Amino acid sequence: MKESQAYIERIKRVNRDFQRLDLAVDQSLSHLLAGQALLARRIEKDYDAERWEPYLRDLWFPVDIHASNILTIELPAREQFAPGQLLSLIGPVGQPFRFRQKLRNILLITYHSPPTPLLLMLPYLLERQVSVTMVLMGSARQYGTDHLPSEVEIIVAEDNLTWNDMVMTLGWADQVFAAVGPGDELSHFADIMRLMRDRRNEVPVNYAFGVLQRPLPCGVGACHACMLNLRGSQKLQCLDGPAFDLTTLRLN
Numbered sequence: 323m324k325e326s327q328a329y330i331e332r333i334k335r336v337n338r339d340f341q342r343l344d345l346a347v348d349q350s351l352s353h354l355l356a357g358q359a360l361l362a363r364r365i366e367k368d369y370d371a372e373r374w375e376p377y378l379r380d381l382w383f384p385v386d387i388h389a390s391n392i393l394t395i396e397l398p399a400r401e402q403f404a405p406g407q408l409l410s411l412i413g414p415v416g417q418p419f420r421f422r423q424k425l426r427n428i429l430l431i432t433y434h435s436p437p438t439p440l441l442l443m444l445p446y447l448l449e450r451q452v453s454v455t456m457v458l459m460g461s462a463r464q465y466g467t468d469h470l471p472s473e474v475e476i477i478v479a480e481d482n483l484t485w486n487d488m489v490m491t492l493g494w495a496d497q498v499f500a501a502v503g504p505g506d507e508l509s510h511f512a513d514i515m516r517l518m519r520d521r522r523n524e525v526p527v528n529y530a531f532g533v534l535q536r537p538l539p540c541g542v543g544a545c546h547a548c549m550l551n552l553r554g555s556q557k558l559q560c561l562d563g564p565a566f567d568l569t570t571l572r573l574n
């Protein structure tokens with residue numbers, strides 16, 4: 323992990339509520355993998371790189387990598403940016419998602435959160451002919467998906483978090499990744515586990531992963547604000563996450 327500078331090269335609105343920012347970044351960030359994030363701060367021209375500090379930055383999950391030094395970030399359209407804006411970035415933060423070796427079908431769930439932390443995996447999975455289904459639950463149902471690859475099957479869940487063919491979707495998935503919004507994450511993960519347990523005989527280890535997006539005050543393991551209670555241990559979102567096996571998390 324290191325600090326580098328970047329600037330916004332292009333901004334494009336992708337749906338009613340979200341925009342994409344193409345960032346010209348240091349080449350070291352072009353190897354970032356799905357699951358890894360950046361800690362970002364806007365800076366001015368006279369930014370003193372000698373006096374950088376990690377604290378209280380925004381957590382950004384890139385959604386695409388185009389060329390060796392262009393990363394795309396997706397952010398709410400209400401956040402105002404302009405091309406040319408300089409940024410200080412710290413990254414990569416966190417561990418890449420661990421996919422099963424024999425992965426044919428993957429289920430992505432996004433619950434009260436845009437699917438942003440899950441999007442960087444799409445090019446990797448689609449290139450390997452993995453079938454991808456994305457279920458939008460809660461406020462995520464408002465998320466416009468027209469800009470996502472057409473190969474991704476989109477399901478919008480009902481108010482009670484169910485959808486047609488749910489038993490089949492869950493039975494067919496080799497792996498599940500679920501992103502929930504910051505706030506009541508553990509309750510939301512508990513809802514998702516309940517859904518899966520009601521429709522499968524069991525939820526095995528290494529099957530369903532919860533992806534956390536809590537703000538990371540330091541991002542480097544120093545403040546312990548992102549500590550999580552797992553069965554038998556404690557882990558840090560910034561160093562060990564963002565994805566945790568839902569069978570090991572102590573859920574509400």
Ligand code: FES
Binds near residue numbers: 544560
């Ligand atoms: S954010 Fe400080 S330890 Fe993780």
